[in-house]
Amino acid sequence: MKDEQEYIKDIAEMRSMMERSSKFMFLSGLSGVLAGVFALVGSFVAYKLWGFNPQQTVYDAASPVPQLKNIVILGAVVLVLSLGTAFAFSYKKAWKKGERSWNATTRRLLMSMAVPLVTGGLLILVLIDRGLIGLLAPITLIFYGLALFGASKYTYEEVRSLGLIQIILGLVAAYYVQYGLLCWAVGFGLVHIVYGIYMHYRYER
Numbered sequence: 001m002k003d004e005q006e007y008i009k010d011i012a013e014m015r016s017m018m019e020r021s022s023k024f025m026f027l028s029g030l031s032g033v034l035a036g037v038f039a040l041v042g043s044f045v046a047y048k049l050w051g052f053n054p055q056q057t058v059y060d061a062a063s064p065v066p067q068l069k070n071i072v073i074l075g076a077v078v079l080v081l082s083l084g085t086a087f088a089f090s091y092k093k094a095w096k097k098g099e100r101s102w103n104a105t106t107r108r109l110l111m112s113m114a115v116p117l118v119t120g121g122l123l124i125l126v127l128i129d130r131g132l133i134g135l136l137a138p139i140t141l142i143f144y145g146l147a148l149f150g151a152s153k154y155t156y157e158e159v160r161s162l163g164l165i166q167i168i169l170g171l172v173a174a175y176y177v178q179y180g181l182l183c184w185a186v187g188f189g190l191v192h193i194v195y196g197i198y199m200h201y202r203y204e205r
Contacts, residue, residue, distance in 0.1 A: 027155055028089030029204055032196025035082035039188035042078040046071055047181060055178045057134035065133050072128070075140075078188075093204075109154040113147040120144070137180035141170030141187045156203070162195050 046052040050067035059065050094100060120143025127135050148163030166187050173183035 027159075027199065028086070028093055029196040029198070029200025029202075031082075031086040031089040032192050032199060034085045034196075036189045036192030036194075036196060038078045038081045039192065040185060040190070042074050043181060043185035043189060046074060053178075053181050054134040054136075057132060057177050059131045059133050068128075068133065105154055109151050112150045112154060116143045116146040116150065120147075134177040134180060135174065137184040138170045138174035138177075141166050141173060141184060143170075144188075145170060156199070158195070158199065162191065165191055 046067075050070055052065065052067060052071050054065065065071075120139055123143070124136060124139055127133070127139065145163045145166030145168075148159050148166060150163075152160035152163060169183045169187040169191075173180040176183075
């Protein structure tokens with residue numbers, strides 16, 4: 001008959017199997033680090049080369065934001081690079097474990113993130129059209145944080161904390177508009193790098 005230690009081991013293995021089947025466990029810490037690097041580089045380019053650092057909430061034709069079109073394109077490039085590396089590293093991690101990265105859990109994860117991300121994206125287009133440029137950084141942080149918080153039930157618990165940090169930074173940026181770009185760089189840059197390093201050493205070493 002099995003002794004107590006063997007029963008405990010069997011229960012632990014069953015729990016691990018159930019967790020893998022209900023949660024997306026292929027997020028890569030290194031992709032988080034790269035996303036943070038992309039965000040920091042983008043922030044530097046926007047601030048140093050194009051002078052983007054809104055000091056007020058509302059802009060109009062009399063006080064246009066310099067290089068706004070380039071800023072929007074730069075933000076899109078940072079987003080595509082971040083998503084691309086996240087997908088590539090997740091696929092590689094799943095492949096090494098002999099598992100499929102695209103399954104029902106992945107679809108639930110993406111659907112939980114889609115609503116706040118799409119809503120936030122549409123709101124950003126409205127803000128740009130209305131000249132509310134100073135609110136772009138806060139809105140991106142807040143809705144990204146909401147997406148992470150909602151998706152955390154389908155992946156690592158640490159994602160919930162990451163989401164809350166982004167939301168808090170977004171609220172700070174909304175109150176102190178002049179520090180919006182700085183908060184954005186901290187949230188998408190430094191916080192992602194710290195999070196990625198932590199996740200890498202905890203789950204991938």
